[in-house]
Amino acid sequence: MENSSVLSIMKAISDVFPQETSIAIADKSKFIYYQPSRAIDLKIKPGDDIHEGTLTRKALSRKQKIEQLLDHSVFGVPYYAMSTPILSQGDAEGCITAIFPPTATPGLPKLPRHHFLIGKGEDRWVPIPLSDIHFIESDKGKTYLYTERGMYVNKYSLIELENILPPDLFVRCHRAYMINVCSIDEIHPDFHSTFMLIMNDSARTRVPVSQKYASAFRRLMGF
DSSP states (O other): OOHHHHHHHHHHHTTTSOTTOEEEEEOSSBEEEEEOOSSOOOOOOTTOBOOTTSHHHHHHHHTSOEEEEEOTTTTSSOEEEEEEEEEETTEEEEEEEEEEOTTOOTTSOOOOOOSEEEEEOSSOEEEEEGGGOOEEEEETTEEEEEETTEEEEESSOHHHHHHHSOTTTEEEEETTEEEEGGGEEEEEEOGGGOEEEEESSTTOOEEEEOHHHHHHHHHHHTO
């Protein structure tokens, strides 16, 4: 994709998106332009390869526009993105991706903020105060809330819960887990700069902190 084409594209879309939007433009294999915003910056550099797991790669592969809320797994921060491939005679020659903060998701409804979450039991729904939730697990497409009263299913994904729950109380520590920091009893070092948490529930549940989340977890906890 020629530089003149990139500049023309940027001029055309500069007034379409709000100022909090970052814009990334890619060819078939790498990013060729990136304009960060103050609200969200994925630290993309021109020349960076388009890795698997990015919405840009998905849009290029599927040859269609995709909108999605994504987690920390690729760029280290959650974000919402809209990727639109540039098609020529049926082939994807490039892609334009608009990147938004996860709290400004234009394609998703605003998520409510409460002092509780709704958990579904076998035959009922239960409002569960946040303070009663020891940890949250994602497994096989379902989200489970663990409390002293039992385990309940919640309708939100972990990515959505990261935007609902207070960040000073609930922390993502693994691709499959969020924990209530007030429910941590002990923190043990584990392999390869990771940690194992011992929760203060009656089962003394062990919850892992993966290497991907270990640094942010240490900063938050202050050690």
